[in-house]
Amino acid sequence: MKEGPDIALIGSLIGDPARANMLTALMGGRALTPTELATHAGITLQTASSHLSKLEAGGLLTQRKQGRHRYYQLAEDEVGLMLENLMGFAASRGMNRHRPGPKDPALRKARVCYNHLAGDYGVRMLDSLIAAKQIEVAGDDLALTDAGQIRIEALGISYASLKKSRRPICRTCLDWSERRSHLAGSLGEALLTLFLDKGWAKRENNSRAIRFTDSGEKAFSGLFPQ
Amino acid sequence: MKEGPDIALIGSLIGDPARANMLTALMGGRALTPTELATHAGITLQTASSHLSKLEAGGLLTQRKQGRHRYYQLAEDEVGLMLENLMGFAASRGMNRHRPGPKDPALRKARVCYNHLAGDYGVRMLDSLIAAKQIEVAGDDLALTDAGQIRIEALGISYASLKKSRRPICRTCLDWSERRSHLAGSLGEALLTLFLDKGWAKRENNSRAIRFTDSGEKAFSGLFPQ
DNA sequence: TTCATACTTCGATGGTAGTCGAAGCATTAA
C-alpha cells in the first residue's frame, strides 16, 4: 500500500546521529567544511565525507569549492524550516540529548535558525511587526505591507533587492523553543544580517546561540516593542 | 556540540521503511491492529510487533486493547502534523516511492490527514471559511469567529462540546500535495466526521483517499464556495 | 476443558551501514 511521498528516505538521512549533528551544526547558518563538520559530529574526516555525499545526494545540502576547501550548507530555506519543525516535535516529546545545560537559556533567548533570528527574540520581532501592521498574515503566507516597506527601507534594507530574488520575502518558521512562528525568508535573513552588521548582536562560536550587546538590546527593544 | 532536541531519534524511527509504511497507513485515521499494519508494511506479525513497541516507546503511537485485538493509532494531532509536514518536504524533493499511479489524483483531490480532510478539498474548505470571515488568522493560530460559531452550530456541530476538549479547535496543517494549509484541530475532525456521517463522502479501503458522492460534491461546493 | 485467534517474547541469522586505516587526488605554498 505505497502511497504518497517517501518519508523513510528523509527519515533515514536524519536518523543517523552523526548526520543529525552535522545538520544541527549547519542550522547555525555558516557554511562549514568537512573537517569542521567531522569534529562537530565526533567522527573522522573519511566518515564525514561519506555522510556528506549522502546528504548532498538527498538534496539536503549543497556544496561549493573554494580553493582547497569545500563548504557545505543547507540546500534551501525549506531544509532549515523542516529541521526546525522536527526539532519542535522532538522537544515536545522530551527527546533531548542533554540535561538542559548552561547554554540552553541562551539558545532559547536568541539563536540562528539557518539564516534568520529564532528564539524568544525572533518570535517577539515577528509579533511586533504584525502588531504594527508592517507585516500582515494572509492565510499561510506573510506579506509586507506598504508601511512595512517604508519601515525596512528606513532601516537600510532595500526592498527592491529583496524583491529581485525568487525566494519569498516573508515566511513563517515554527520555533521549537517558543512553539510559535518567527520570521524567515529573505527579509528575516536581511534583518539578522543588519543586527550583526550594526554590532547589536554577535554569533557565538560553535553554537547557534546569539548574544545581544547591551546597546543591541536597547536598539532591538526600541525597534520592536512588545 | 550537542545542542537542542534530538532529531536523530525521530529520524531513525521514521527512517525504517516498514515503520514509515505503518505510520503512513495510520495517517488514514483509523486505528489498526498489528496484523493489519504488518500486511501494510509487508512484514510478518513478529517484526511488526517489535516495530510497534518502538514507535510507542518513542511517543508516536498509542495503543488500546479491546478483547484480543490491539488497536494502534497516532498518539496526538502533533504526530499527524509532523508527518504531513515531512511528506510535504519529501514531495518537494521528488522523493516518491512510486511513479504517480491511478490513485494519485484521488489522493490529491481529497484524503484523510489523520482525522481531518486534506488535499484540494481540504485547502479549499479552509480558504472558503477564511474568506467568509468564519475563521480568522491570528498570527500562527486560527480562531473561530462569532459568525463561525453560528455557522457550525447550523451544521449540527456543537461549539460547546468542541470547547470542552483541551485540544485546539482550529489549527493549520500543511498539505503536502497543495503546499498550503488545510484545517486541522477538533473542528477539522468534526467537519470530516460530518461529511462521512451525511454520506457525502466515503473512505476508500486501505487508502487515505476520500471519494465524494455526486450529491456530496454539490453540498460541499454549496457550503464552501470558492 | 479444548481449540483457535491475536499478539508478544526469545533466539538465531543475515545484511547493511557506519566506522576508520591506508592510499590516492587536488590545491596551495615555498
Added chain:
DNA sequence: TTAATGCTTCGACTACCATCGAAGTATGAA
C-alpha cells in the same frame, strides 16, 4: 619540484538491527 593541507575513495571490519521461526501468553469460542 617538494612538501603540506584538505578531502575523497577503497577496503576491511564490526556492530547493530530488521527479520523470521519457534515458543509462550492472553483472550475468546465451543
